[in-house]
Amino acid sequence: MTFQDDLKIGSKAEDDLLEKLRQAFPLASRAEGLHPDFDINIPELDKTVELKFDPRSQDTGNIVIEYFHNKPSAFSVSQADYWVIDTGEEVLWLTRERILECILSWELNPVNIHGAGDRYSKWVFLIPLKLLREYKND
Amino acid sequence: MKPDKFRVLIKNAAAKIYYPHCLQYIESNMHEDFHQLARATLIYYLPSRIVDLKTRDERREAINSIPDIADPIHTKEFIVNGVKALWKKRDISR
Numbered sequence: 672m673t674f675q676d677d678l679k680i681g682s683k684a685e686d687d688l689l690e691k692l693r694q695a696f697p698l699a700s701r702a703e704g705l706h707p708d709f710d711i712n713i714p715e716l717d718k719t720v721e722l723k724f725d726p727r728s729q730d731t732g733n734i735v736i737e738y739f740h741n742k743p744s745a746f747s748v749s750q751a752d753y754w755v756i757d758t759g760e761e762v763l764w765l766t767r768e769r770i771l772e773c774i775l776s777w778e779l780n781p782v783n784i785h786g787a788g789d790r791y792s793k794w795v796f797l798i799p800l801k802l803l804r805e806y807k808n809d
Numbered sequence: 810m811k812p813d814k815f816r817v818l819i820k821n822a823a824a825k826i827y828y829p830h831c832l833q834y835i836e837s838n839m840h841e842d843f844h845q846l847a848r849a850t851l852i853y854y855l856p857s858r859i860v861d862l863k864t865r866d867e868r869r870e871a872i873n874s875i876p877d878i879a880d881p882i883h884t885k886e887f888i889v890n891g892v893k894a895l896w897k898k899r900d901i902s903r
Contacts, residue, residue: 739849743881747849771887772894775856783812794846796853 684724684757685710692720709751721751726759728800734758736770738781739794746770746796753808758800769806770798777802810843819847823854826862827874831855849881856891860899868892 685701689711692699696715702708709719728734734756737745746767754770756763773779774796785792810818822834835847859871872892875885 739846742845743849747852747881747883768890768894771891772898774853775891775895776898778857780816781850781853783815794850 680726681722681724685722688720688722688755688757688762708749718752719750720753720755721745721749722755722757724757724759728758729760731797732800733797734800734803735784736774736796736798737793738796740789741791744793756803763803763807765803765807769808770803773798773803773806810839815843815847815850819850819854822847822851823858826855826858826871828855828871828876828879829874845880848879848884852881852884852887852891855888856895859888859892860895 689699689701692711692713696713698714700712700714702710702712702719710722711720712718713720723734723736725734738747749767752766754765754767756765779796779798781794781796783792783794818835818838821838822831825831825834831851832848835844835851839847859868862868862871872885872889875888877885879885
């Protein structure tokens, strides 16, 4: 799967989340452009959300949390108050602090992966979904 | 550099505990191309070393050695939150 495919699928997942959020928070909106800080803004709560759509986790059992892709990225630079992990089957809401707590408490080591179509390899944490569930905020 | 060797070097850097010493280790032991990655990874290994310090003053000194503005952007916040999380876990297991 290419970067463009991932982008398309991620965008659809964002639309779905936005639609649900707007039922309670009509002013919720998507971040404009390629926004590294967050994906969705909820002005009514003064909160921002980063969505991570990871359907492959259903096969691998792991959620991929990227923190370096030729420069600090994703988890390293996100300003979002909440990370929403959508596996396609379940949705977990976590703060960045809780994800960090999971990584540190379980002494997870970063791994280097090379995604199809990526020019540079990425450094990520592969967090077992069953562990991450213990840290969810909802 | 192979990931295993990289992780060993980062663990060694974190063992220096005080942030400027950690950076000094990174700069002395890794090629410049890896410095930014090393700083971004150090964040995940330093909190456990700080929590292991014996006294509150030592822990405070280690945290105070991290500049407010560092690369990556959330460095100090990550490390402080990491120390708090590990401390809470340690407190619970006592």
